[in-house]
Amino acid sequence: MTELARRTPWAAGLAVLVLTVPACSGGGDGDGDGNKGDGKPKTFTVANQEPTHLAPGAANDSYSIHVVNALFDRLTKINSAGKVVNEQAASITSTDQKKWTIKVKPGLTFHNGEPVTAQSYVDAWNTAAYGPNGWENNYYFGNIKGYDALNPEDPDGDEGPKKAPKPKTDKLSGLKVVDGQTFEVTLTGSFSQFPLTLAFTGFAPMPKGAAADLKAFDQRPIGTGPFMLTGSGWEHNKQITLKKFAGYKGGRPAHADGMTFKIYASRDTAYTDLVAGRVDILETIPPAKISEAKRLLGDRFVATPSGTMDYLEFPLYDKRFRNRDLRYAISMAINRQAIVETVFNNAFNPTGSIVSPIVPGYRPNACGTPCTYLPRHAKDYFDKAGGFSGTLELWFSNADPSYEQWMTDVANQLKQNLGINDVKFRKIPVADYLSNLSDHKATGPYRANWVMDYPSAENYLTTRCGDANRMSYDGEACMDLVTKGNRADSIEESVRFYQRAEQTLLKDLPATPLWNWQNQQGYSKRVGNVRFDPYENSAHYDQVTVK
Amino acid sequence: MWRYAVRRVLQMVPVLLGTTLFIYVLVFALPGDPIRALAGEKPLPDSVYQALRDHYHLDDPLLVQYGRYVFGVLFRGDFGETFNGQSVGQLIADSWTVTAQLAATAWLFELVVGMSLGVWAGLSAARRGGRGGGTRRGGFADAAVLGGTTVAIAIPSFVLAYSAQLVFGLKLGWFPTAGTDAGWPMSYLLPGMVVAAAELGYVARLTRTSLVENMRADYVRTAVSKGLPRHRVVVRHTLRNSLIPVVTYLGTQIGYFMAGSIIVEGIFNLPGIGHEIWLALQIKEGPTIVGIVTFLVLVYLFANLVVDLLYGVLDPRIRYD
Numbered sequence: 001m002t003e004l005a006r007r008t009p010w011a012a013g014l015a016v017l018v019l020t021v022p023a024c025s026g027g028g029d030g031d032g033d034g035n036k037g038d039g040k041p042k043t044f045t046v047a048n049q050e051p052t053h054l055a056p057g058a059a060n061d062s063y064s065i066h067v068v069n070a071l072f073d074r075l076t077k078i079n080s081a082g083k084v085v086n087e088q089a090a091s092i093t094s095t096d097q098k099k100w101t102i103k104v105k106p107g108l109t110f111h112n113g114e115p116v117t118a119q120s121y122v123d124a125w126n127t128a129a130y131g132p133n134g135w136e137n138n139y140y141f142g143n144i145k146g147y148d149a150l151n152p153e154d155p156d157g158d159e160g161p162k163k164a165p166k167p168k169t170d171k172l173s174g175l176k177v178v179d180g181q182t183f184e185v186t187l188t189g190s191f192s193q194f195p196l197t198l199a200f201t202g203f204a205p206m207p208k209g210a211a212a213d214l215k216a217f218d219q220r221p222i223g224t225g226p227f228m229l230t231g232s233g234w235e236h237n238k239q240i241t242l243k244k245f246a247g248y249k250g251g252r253p254a255h256a257d258g259m260t261f262k263i264y265a266s267r268d269t270a271y272t273d274l275v276a277g278r279v280d281i282l283e284t285i286p287p288a289k290i291s292e293a294k295r296l297l298g299d300r301f302v303a304t305p306s307g308t309m310d311y312l313e314f315p316l317y318d319k320r321f322r323n324r325d326l327r328y329a330i331s332m333a334i335n336r337q338a339i340v341e342t343v344f345n346n347a348f349n350p351t352g353s354i355v356s357p358i359v360p361g362y363r364p365n366a367c368g369t370p371c372t373y374l375p376r377h378a379k380d381y382f383d384k385a386g387g388f389s390g391t392l393e394l395w396f397s398n399a400d401p402s403y404e405q406w407m408t409d410v411a412n413q414l415k416q417n418l419g420i421n422d423v424k425f426r427k428i429p430v431a432d433y434l435s436n437l438s439d440h441k442a443t444g445p446y447r448a449n450w451v452m453d454y455p456s457a458e459n460y461l462t463t464r465c466g467d468a469n470r471m472s473y474d475g476e477a478c479m480d481l482v483t484k485g486n487r488a489d490s491i492e493e494s495v496r497f498y499q500r501a502e503q504t505l506l507k508d509l510p511a512t513p514l515w516n517w518q519n520q521q522g523y524s525k526r527v528g529n530v531r532f533d534p535y536e537n538s539a540h541y542d543q544v545t546v547k
Numbered sequence: 548m549w550r551y552a553v554r555r556v557l558q559m560v561p562v563l564l565g566t567t568l569f570i571y572v573l574v575f576a577l578p579g580d581p582i583r584a585l586a587g588e589k590p591l592p593d594s595v596y597q598a599l600r601d602h603y604h605l606d607d608p609l610l611v612q613y614g615r616y617v618f619g620v621l622f623r624g625d626f627g628e629t630f631n632g633q634s635v636g637q638l639i640a641d642s643w644t645v646t647a648q649l650a651a652t653a654w655l656f657e658l659v660v661g662m663s664l665g666v667w668a669g670l671s672a673a674r675r676g677g678r679g680g681g682t683r684r685g686g687f688a689d690a691a692v693l694g695g696t697t698v699a700i701a702i703p704s705f706v707l708a709y710s711a712q713l714v715f716g717l718k719l720g721w722f723p724t725a726g727t728d729a730g731w732p733m734s735y736l737l738p739g740m741v742v743a744a745a746e747l748g749y750v751a752r753l754t755r756t757s758l759v760e761n762m763r764a765d766y767v768r769t770a771v772s773k774g775l776p777r778h779r780v781v782v783r784h785t786l787r788n789s790l791i792p793v794v795t796y797l798g799t800q801i802g803y804f805m806a807g808s809i810i811v812e813g814i815f816n817l818p819g820i821g822h823e824i825w826l827a828l829q830i831k832e833g834p835t836i837v838g839i840v841t842f843l844v845l846v847y848l849f850a851n852l853v854v855d856l857l858y859g860v861l862d863p864r865i866r867y868d
Binding site: 050051052053060061129132133134135136138139141150151152153154163165167214218219236237238262263264265266268269270272273275276278430431432433434435448449450451453468547 | 578579580581583584585586588589590591592593594595598599602630631632633637638641642672677712713716717720723724725726727747813814815816817822823826829832849868
């Protein structure tokens with residue numbers, strides 16, 4: 001177009017005419033929130049992707065959770081030090097870590113004015129735990145007594161013709177309302193981390209009317225948080241408009257008059273809009289743009305560690321990988337620092353720990369030597385293991401091009417440092433990838449990723465040591481320590497056991513830690529007091545002020 | 548002509564049924580379990596998994612699924628439901644208004660700029676070439692259009708899209724960088740120009756070639772020797788006849804533009820058809836894929852019908868029976 005315009009005088013005239021229209025119309029880029037102290041509502045925008053669900057019990061991806069977090073308060077929250085503090089709960093107590101008594105603060109209301117009671121929580125949890133509702137956060141309720149009755153097992157597995165029978169009840173037997181603001185929760189086993197888990201958005205309360213039409217509640221939830229949906233609410237693929245909840249009495253009142261989640265298809269576009277000042281907060285600056293963002297945004301670029309980890313897991317059901325020396329050799333032959341520099345632009349941090357730095361009880365490089373880049377030692381271990389026979393297949397999904405990039409580096413390092421020359425990639429469609437792993441079809445080390453549910457080492461360890469782990473790892477010793485931690489009298493005391501469990505796991509090394517993700521965030525000049533919370537992977541929307 | 552149109556519309560029914568069945572089979576055959584993928588890295592209890600599969604009827608045999616789909620569409624106007632609980636009918640309606648605005652903008656650019664350039668180059672070539680000159684190149688305008696369109700066709704659309712976004716959106720601030728906030732036409736001008744840039748080259752060249760050929764036709768010589776003014780010869784006699792191939796091309800372009808542009812819609816964050824089908828394919832969202840593709844087949848069929856009918860308007864010698 002520009003090429004044409006230069007060479008052809010009248011076409012150039014036309015182009016100039018077209019191009020100058022916007023210049024004349026000025027201010028045509030209205031977000032409808034051009035607030036310059038002229039009494040207009042002060043609102044800000046946040047870049048997001050299209051959420052899958054807005055009902056707390058169903059919302060399990062981070063884009064959905066960002067919105068649910070603005071709409072709902074929970075019983076507890078995690079403060080900036082990683083400690084759990086009460087939010088809507090007046091008290092959460094237990095003598096045996098198994099039976100918990102929860103008192104809900106009086107005087108709190110939903111966006112429709114309905115009071116938040118013990119029943120609001122019990123209703124919400126029963127709804128999410130009831131299998132036939134098909135809510136994805138269902139498994140978070142698995143340790144409450146009576147969960148099995150709401151989620152009968154399929155008698156002959158996925159492949160069999162029979163289907164799971166319909167549950168006989170839709171109420172968790174472990175939940176009991178004592179009085180208006182008090183309820184009791186009985187767990188299947190002692191679990192000292194329970195108050196921590198309650199900070200997750202999946203445990204938010206539900207108003208009375210919602211159960212009658214869950215689909216409507218999912219599209220237009222009535223929450224308890226600092227912001228509520230406006231009349232236009234969730235305009236799919238475009239935006240979600242929220243306003244300040246005037247009747248809010250909780251602990252995180254909104255400073256701004258409203259906020260809008262703008263839906264972006266691509267992070268690159270969202271970033272361009274942030275630089276152009278057309279969106280105020282972006283929580284996922286693409287790694288490739290980081291050095292530019294640092295330069296253009298200055299102090300308004302903020303990186304915080306996140307709870308998300310990448311691991312390389314070994315399929316122990318393949319006997320070649322049952323040899324620990326081989327696993328050590330591979331782990332020590334990987335130059336994590338170099339990969340993080342070249343592939344991720346230093347957006348991630350290399351790690352030798354199973355848990356993330358934001359989790360209480362984290363120790364830097366808890367793994368020690370086996371997760372350190374030591375090519376000579378690696379070769380020694382490799383020779384001790386008797387080398388490797390056959391093709392080494394590296395598995396990853398096609399969800400993001402960076403996976404193949406870092407796997408290529410891993411393959412080269414294994415060739416160079418261990419002399420494994422026959423390395424092949426197995427790049428699997430994303431919809432297929434995880435079922436391949438859980439069905440034990442991976443024929444070589446594979447990329448594994450963990451997004452933290454709640455800041456407790458237990459969350460990382462149970463997934464890898466427990467019976468349900470995908471590696472066929474016999475994690476009994478590790479799991480015993482986790483269980484001891486779960487039974488400990490306090491969260492602080494439990495950490496000691498979790499650290500020992502992590503040590504046991506790392507010694508066996510069925511999975512080697514690679515790197516810890518960081519959140520790369522930025523904001524525009526229009527907004528102030530933007531504080532990013534590593535536990536939410538988002539800003540504290542309530543504290544954001546609009547200039 | 549009306550009987551012809553009605554017959555053509557009736558012919559669309561088997562074509563539509565055939566294509567939807569074909570697409571259904573293809574989606575069915577896609578590897579991967581969409582419900583498992585929904586849960587990401589988190590465990591999905593059997594009960595929830597089964598509830599979701601039942602909700603989307605994923606366990607039924609292919610023909611039962613297809614039958615239910617066709618029945619739903621025909622008798623209840625129900626195109627199914629996306630994995631985030633949105634009706635596919637509504638999704639198509641919403642995303643299509645976006646794509647239609649983009650398509651209209653791009654198409655207008657293509658029509659006006661492409662044809663103007665073609666006529667300009669064509670007249671220049673005809674004048675220079677003269678009698679017996681044939682389609683030989685000539686004139687500054689001809690060379691300029693040829694060169695310019697070659698460059699425009701050669702640049703990949705994502706390069707053009709990012710450059711345009713950077714220069715006109717970010718640096719100069721003439722247009723919104725992305726999104727539909729500013730409405731039509733502001734939000735659509737820049738992406739529209741990007742989509743049209745490569746295509747208008749073809750329109751310009753088609754118009755030019757066709758015009759140059761027709762300028763040598765006998766009836767043009769007759770018109771000139773009758774002493775008709777030049778603009779009348781060009782506009783009424785030559786151009787009108789030269790437009791048939793161009794109209795055919797522009798007609799198929801409607802279908803092409805209506806299919807949306809995955810790349811341009813993605814870069815400019817326009818939630819249109821191309822963007823939606825791309826997202827749906829990634830998560831194997833059957834109802835959305837089938838719904839959108841069926842809709843696109845319809846658009847193509849109608850665009851072709853309109854083109855066929857337009858022939859008669861442009862050239863009265865063409866008859867329909």
